[in-house]
Amino acid sequence: MNAFIQLEKISVKFRIYHNPNPSLKDTFVNWFMGNKKLDDYRDFYALDEVTLQINSGDRVGIVGLNGAGKSTLLKTISGIYRPHQGKIKIRGKVTPLMELGAGFDPEQTGRKNILLYGALLGFSPSIMKDKEKEIEEFSELGDFLDLPVKYYSSGMFGRLAFSIATMTEPEILMIDEVFSTGDGHFVEKSTNRIQKMVEESSILVVVSHNISHIRKLCNRVIYLDKGNILGDGSPEIVLEQYHQKILSIN
Amino acid sequence: MSKKSNQVIVEFDASEKTTLIGFLSRNIYELIIYRYALYNFINTNLSSRYRRSTIGFFWSLLNPLFTMVIMAIVFSSLYNLPFTQFSLYLFSGLLPWNLITTSLINGSVSLITAEAYLKKVYIPKILFPLTSLGVEITNFLFSLISLFLLSIFLGAGFSISLLFLPLALLILSLYLFGLTLLISIVTIYFRDLTHILQIMLLGLFYFTPVLYQVDMLSDNLREMIKFNPFYYFINIFHLIIYESKIPSINEWLPCIVFAIISAFLGIIVFQKKESDIIYRL
Numbered sequence: 001m002n003a004f005i006q007l008e009k010i011s012v013k014f015r016i017y018h019n020p021n022p023s024l025k026d027t028f029v030n031w032f033m034g035n036k037k038l039d040d041y042r043d044f045y046a047l048d049e050v051t052l053q054i055n056s057g058d059r060v061g062i063v064g065l066n067g068a069g070k071s072t073l074l075k076t077i078s079g080i081y082r083p084h085q086g087k088i089k090i091r092g093k094v095t096p097l098m099e100l101g102a103g104f105d106p107e108q109t110g111r112k113n114i115l116l117y118g119a120l121l122g123f124s125p126s127i128m129k130d131k132e133k134e135i136e137e138f139s140e141l142g143d144f145l146d147l148p149v150k151y152y153s154s155g156m157f158g159r160l161a162f163s164i165a166t167m168t169e170p171e172i173l174m175i176d177e178v179f180s181t182g183d184g185h186f187v188e189k190s191t192n193r194i195q196k197m198v199e200e201s202s203i204l205v206v207v208s209h210n211i212s213h214i215r216k217l218c219n220r221v222i223y224l225d226k227g228n229i230l231g232d233g234s235p236e237i238v239l240e241q242y243h244q245k246i247l248s249i250n
Numbered sequence: 251m252s253k254k255s256n257q258v259i260v261e262f263d264a265s266e267k268t269t270l271i272g273f274l275s276r277n278i279y280e281l282i283i284y285r286y287a288l289y290n291f292i293n294t295n296l297s298s299r300y301r302r303s304t305i306g307f308f309w310s311l312l313n314p315l316f317t318m319v320i321m322a323i324v325f326s327s328l329y330n331l332p333f334t335q336f337s338l339y340l341f342s343g344l345l346p347w348n349l350i351t352t353s354l355i356n357g358s359v360s361l362i363t364a365e366a367y368l369k370k371v372y373i374p375k376i377l378f379p380l381t382s383l384g385v386e387i388t389n390f391l392f393s394l395i396s397l398f399l400l401s402i403f404l405g406a407g408f409s410i411s412l413l414f415l416p417l418a419l420l421i422l423s424l425y426l427f428g429l430t431l432l433i434s435i436v437t438i439y440f441r442d443l444t445h446i447l448q449i450m451l452l453g454l455f456y457f458t459p460v461l462y463q464v465d466m467l468s469d470n471l472r473e474m475i476k477f478n479p480f481y482y483f484i485n486i487f488h489l490i491i492y493e494s495k496i497p498s499i500n501e502w503l504p505c506i507v508f509a510i511i512s513a514f515l516g517i518i519v520f521q522k523k524e525s526d527i528i529y530r531l
Contacts, residue, residue: 014529015529021441022439022440022441023440023441023442024440024442024443024446025442027440078371078372079260079372080368080369080370080371080372080528081528081529082262082264082525082528083262083264084264085264085265086263086264087261087262087263087264088260088261088262088263089259089260089261089262090259090260090261091259091260094260096371096372103367103370103371105294105298107294107298108294115286115290116290116294118286119284119286119287119289119290120287120367120371120373121371122283122284122287123286124286125286
């Protein structure tokens, strides 16, 4: 497998509006009163000309302070955000492991939600039916799988979401802070499964504030700050650089 | 799965403008991949509408039926028209009108309510306006069944013109498809559009011959009503269901033209603004 991700001078710009909920009424009133202020916005670069090449075999950890653009970078690679500038080239199927349970319908049973969640990732019901047994075993939900998801405890909810999200064999795996769900037993089980997925995938990109996770999983670390790459290299060197930055702030 | 999908190549260049052909082929390709998601969205939406009631989805048959029966009783006595005759007229216009209003109003908020999905996973945005349209068309078909049951009960026979009903629905759907795409995008920029739309549609309802017949109007009003695009669509349904006539080409033509213009406009606007949506939610 020769999956890769190439980013060339990628910029993602957010506009912060003075009025986040624009209405026709406001627009009309402003136009009538000659008031320009509500239309005002300022640009904010979440990613600022980021150039990056990730090759097969890379296990990349992304570190940085809040608002550095880490999640934006993952979401840009996933195709959620369309950059305003730059070029992207990706080979391989991108599997995001973000925000567990995003696609759940609380009124439907767990079993039905397996199909719903799969459909959101573009998988057919027949593929998901094949995986159902596996998901059932891994999540250990038993009879609860036939109950509507709204009756689940948050731990059970997380277990089901995790079991579905991780049942695919990913080529490019993207993880955004989803390590601990459920009780101690399940945390260990899910950590093992992530480990296995990481081994099977050809590229891993992981965002985490937990440095020990990054140290354990990654062979390359990228340090982002205000949308710029400040460091890129072996975990020891870049994590040290990041650590120094945190110390300097404190 | 992974072996096969290693072919997946994403190539994106922000300096290249997306072409209309590119937009269409990508969306058709993605709709094939995500067809289960579309089906599931429509399905859960419909089933949640009539959840918690014992006779479940029969409400989708009975509810519009009872509403229309009440209206038919009121207006047939107001107009001094026989109930059976007027009720068939009323139903054959009211059903497509309900399809129009519900799909436009639900379509207008379709992208805004999908925020949770759009911000978390990559999913083709066109799925959401399509979902609200799909839900309303399915609802329309349910109501149509109840209309037929009723018309059999009222003693109406089967006429050959009914064979043209699918064509009429197809053209109306294409028209609504374009409008829904357009409105779903515009509502992102003007959040109060849904409320304005509700009022406008209520006004348009009285400007469309549903509760009354065109020949009840004065000549002036009859000329004015020709500026209302919805009139032509409702007219087709009246002809096919109520008058048992196959519409002539002059009656089809305005509908087809409106449908094509609307679909074209909707697709253009969606193509231009699609990638901006996520930054505006």
